[in-house]
């Protein structure tokens with residue numbers, strides 16, 4: 001994640017290159033030669049479309065981290081549908097011309113594009129068959145949740161937050177490249193670096209956590225580019241926090257980014273004043289928990305900078321805050337409800353108060369927001385008919401709350417957009433032992449939910465594609481054998497059904513059974529710091545509907561993450 005925005009060359013951050021739709025913000029002079037000279041040529045690959053890449057912070061932070069150092073020559077590669085591969089956004093150079101290729105893996109779907117890219121660039125798909133350069137590595141959240149499905153195609157992975165260790169590894173690679181060393185020598189020399197896992201050479205890898213002080217994120221990430229052609233148009237993204245204290249039991253981010261750390265407002269203000277963007281996108285979890293949020297938003301408003309918020313919680317939406325958001329021109333809000341009943345929400349440890357939620361909906365309607373988007377999860381373990389009966393009641397109360405907020409002319413919140421995703425048991429969560437619903441069960445549940453929404457005007461329902469959700473589940477929980485399936489899918493133009501019919505294994509074995517307590521997982525070679533026994537305890541609490549308190553501000557010893565060596569005790573104990 002983010003490099004030292006306030007340090008070194010970044011003190012002179014300025015806009016160095018501006019094209020019609022893109023502004024580059026960094027300390028390194030891009031007007032330098034487009035030849036690499038004595039620098040290590042590094043391809044930073046985001047295997048999705050550029051519009052999505054430019055709205056994603058993680059890889060941009062890594063780009064900045066390397067770009068601050070004169071040792072590296074960087075180019076960005078994004079997915080190009082027509083070429084069925086990634087292509088450079090900065091020149092017409094080919095991927096295989098680069099010595100180090102760094103894939104940023106953010107979604108399970110990226111696995112397929114990684115394999116397609118290897119085929120399109122005639123790079124042998126198995127690392128063991130490759131000779132010489134380039135070296136291929138991956139980082140990003142999916143890499144440290146479960147990279148097993150693509151491990152056979154990679155030379156190494158970097159597990160964790162890049163600030164402390166990744167540049168050191170890249171410098172080591174550069175030294176060997178300059179010396180003309182062969183790949184085996186390089187891989188041997190980096191195999192014991194912190195956060196590095198080289199298949200066949202490393203044993204277990206602990207996620208690198210950027211520790212800078214208790215609860216403090218001293219080096220928040222921010223955009224390296226601002227573009228008009230992105231999901232968050234023209235936005236300069238800043239990282240408000242990393243990690244989430246709530247520990248929702250289905251959410252990997254709540255466990256793999258522990259401990260929770262928050263940026264200092266003064267740091268964020270300096271970053272923004274240096275970049276002087278028109279719009280700021282606040283990135284983080286449970287943003288409304290941040291005690292400085294309202295102060296920070298007021299400051300942005302005074303500076304005439306527009307903003308957007310990535311995640312807010314219903315229970316912290318009071319009248320004053322909603323009025324403020326409305327006065328800033330915000331017209332659409334997104335809230336996560338998650339489970340379809342209170343019991344399921346308690347099971348997943350979702351801190352959700354129905355009275356507070358409906359009071360917020362009433363206010364949202366009174367203030368005439370245009371659209372309220374609500375997220376639900378279908379298929380949580382044990383979900384049954386009673387939960388759907390409760391959902392029917394919930395939707396009725398939702399409609400009533402919206403109508404109560406309308407004025408005498410019946411003006412208020414017109415559109416409620418409901419989106420239901422399928423529950424996928426993710427590694428590193430307490431629900432990693434759970435089975436996943438079958439495609440038929442999902443289809444049935446989507447139909448029921450849709451039917452319930454049809455009873456209300458202005459309530460729009462969208463359900464996830466059950467087959468795609470199952471594929472996501474398979475990739476999320478995949479073993480190294482899944483690589484063969486990815487190769488088949490790439491060979492059949494992305495046709496998963498065809499690939500599955502030719503694959504000797506059965507996806508049902510990965511998805512349809514509850515795992516036993518002593519089963520080994522394909523992600524066990526990673527160490528996220530959170531004890532497996534803690535996750536197992538949370539799995540039992542799911543069934544008993546017992547909630548676990550959010551991480552306390554002063555840290556604790558519950559999941560043992562705060563006691564990790566890379567999060568020094570003198571910092572974690574600081575009150």
Ligand code: SF4
Pocket residue numbers: 258259260550551552554555556557558559560561562563
């Ligand atoms: S040890 Fe306690 S405070 Fe630290 S991450 Fe785990 S639960 Fe949260």
